[in-house]
Amino acid sequence: MFSRFFMVIILCGLLVGCQPSAASKSDSNTELRPIVEQVVPTKQDQQVVLEQFAAKAEKVYRGAISGEAIQVREDIAQIELMLKQIPLGQLTSVEGIRALTNTIIETKRTVNAVSLNPDRWLLTTAKMRLAVDALVNTKHGLWTQYYKAFIEDMDQLEAAAKAPSKEKFASTFRGLQQHYELIRPAVIIVHPADFVEKFDSYVSFLQTATQTEPFQGQHAAEAISIGKPLIQELFMKRTDKPTFVPPVGTGQDPWIWIVGIGAVVVTVLTYVGYRKYRYEQELARQKKLRKRTDRNK
Numbered sequence: 001m002f003s004r005f006f007m008v009i010i011l012c013g014l015l016v017g018c019q020p021s022a023a024s025k026s027d028s029n030t031e032l033r034p035i036v037e038q039v040v041p042t043k044q045d046q047q048v049v050l051e052q053f054a055a056k057a058e059k060v061y062r063g064a065i066s067g068e069a070i071q072v073r074e075d076i077a078q079i080e081l082m083l084k085q086i087p088l089g090q091l092t093s094v095e096g097i098r099a100l101t102n103t104i105i106e107t108k109r110t111v112n113a114v115s116l117n118p119d120r121w122l123l124t125t126a127k128m129r130l131a132v133d134a135l136v137n138t139k140h141g142l143w144t145q146y147y148k149a150f151i152e153d154m155d156q157l158e159a160a161a162k163a164p165s166k167e168k169f170a171s172t173f174r175g176l177q178q179h180y181e182l183i184r185p186a187v188i189i190v191h192p193a194d195f196v197e198k199f200d201s202y203v204s205f206l207q208t209a210t211q212t213e214p215f216q217g218q219h220a221a222e223a224i225s226i227g228k229p230l231i232q233e234l235f236m237k238r239t240d241k242p243t244f245v246p247p248v249g250t251g252q253d254p255w256i257w258i259v260g261i262g263a264v265v266v267t268v269l270t271y272v273g274y275r276k277y278r279y280e281q282e283l284a285r286q287k288k289l290r291k292r293t294d295r296n297k
Contacts, residue, residue, distance in 0.1 A: 046086070046087065049082065049085050049086060050086065050135070050136045051136065052082065053079070053082050053083070053086060053132060053135075053136070054132050054133055054135075054136045054137075056075055056078060056079050056082065057079065057128055057129045057132035057133070058129060058133075059075055060072050060075045060076060060079070060107065060125050060128065060129065061125045061126060061128075061129040063075065063125075064111075064121050064122050064125040064126075065122065067118070069111060069116060072111050072125070073111055073112065076104070076107060076108050076111060079104060079132075080104065080108075083101070083104065086135075088100070088135075091135055092135060092189045092190075093188075093189075093192070093193060095188050095193050095196070096135075096188050096189035096190075098188075099131060099184075099185040099188040099189055100131050100132070100135060100185065100189060102185065103124070103127045103128040103131045103132075103185050104128055106124045106127070106128070107124040107125050107127075107128045110124045110125075111124075111125075123182070126182060127181075127182055127184075127185055128185075129142070130142055130143040130182065130183055130185065130186040131185040131186050131189060133186070134185075134186035134187075134189045134190050135189055138189075138190055139236065141186060141190070142186075143183040143186035143187070144235050144236070146179055146182070146183055146235075147231075147235040147237070149179050150176065150179060150180075150231050150234070150235070151231065153172060153175055153176040153179065154176070154224055154227070154228055154231060156168075156172045157169060157172050157173060157176065157206070157220075157224050158221055158224040158225065160172055161209075161217045161218075161220035161221035161224060162217060162221050163217065164215055164217025164218075164220075164221075165215075165217075166210070166214075166215035166217075169209070169210060169215070169217075169220060170210040173206055173207065173209075173210050176203075176206070177203065177207070180199075180203060184196075187199070187234065190236075191234075195233070195234075198230070199230060199234060202227055202230055205223060206220075206223065206224075206227075209223065
């Protein structure tokens with residue numbers, strides 16, 4: 001009897017000892033709470049971060065000019081950290097985010113390369129600087145200062161096409177292409193994706209014109225004339241004219257010129273196909289002639 005009573009007391013003591021204390025309950029609840037709560041930055045804080053972000057990109061560019069590789073590496077690492085604090089989705093498109101991050105990655109790889117190419121280094125940091133600035137200054141970014149250079153390129157292209165001079169046209173196009181490569185990430189950040197695709201297609205057409213044999217100067221000149229309003233749209237210049245317009249005083253419907261640019265493209269492609277066909281025919285004729293010669297031998 002006494003032994004049973006003693007066993008009951010021992011079991012009750014064990015059960016009471018297994019009950020969690022109030023302190024342990026409190027600790028358990030604490031572990032379920034998030035350790036750090038995400039703080040949503042205010043617009044004022046966001047603007048400060050953006051300005052610091054742009055200032056750091058400017059410092060990287062200046063460092064590339066003066067050749068301060070070690071300092072530039074440190075600044076690039078800081079830019080990566082600052083990038084995480086910026087709500088990119090509120091400032092640009094998905095394409096713009098990719099363009100911006102690609103410039104940072106490209107600059108990082110260039111400056112960390114075993115063999116540092118100064119020209120490549122300066123180009124990548126310049127692209128990143130313009131892209132970051134475009135994120136901060138959407139309407140009056142540094143990249144818009146290239147407007148004059150683009151206008152001069154287009155005027156020189158038009159003059160070369162009317163000469164006509166394929167060599168001059170090709171060399172001038174390379175200058176235009178380099179200018180566009182430099183500002184393209186900034187353009188993607190600012191402009192809608194459909195406009196970027198349209199301008200990319202136009203640049204590709206001009207490149208095709210440099211490779212056409214013989215050089216179609218008249219068609220190239222028409223393409224340059226039609227493409228000038230695209231430059232206005234690219235740099236967000238105020239104009240009441242649509243993207244494709246006929247020259248003033250022609251009295252022609254704008255749709256004729258819109259179709260005209262397509263006709264130029266079709267003409268060039270048709271001519272290239274025709275030249276390829278003639279080449280294949282000539283090659284087949286030479287093969288037949290060789291076979292006949294071999295038989296006569």
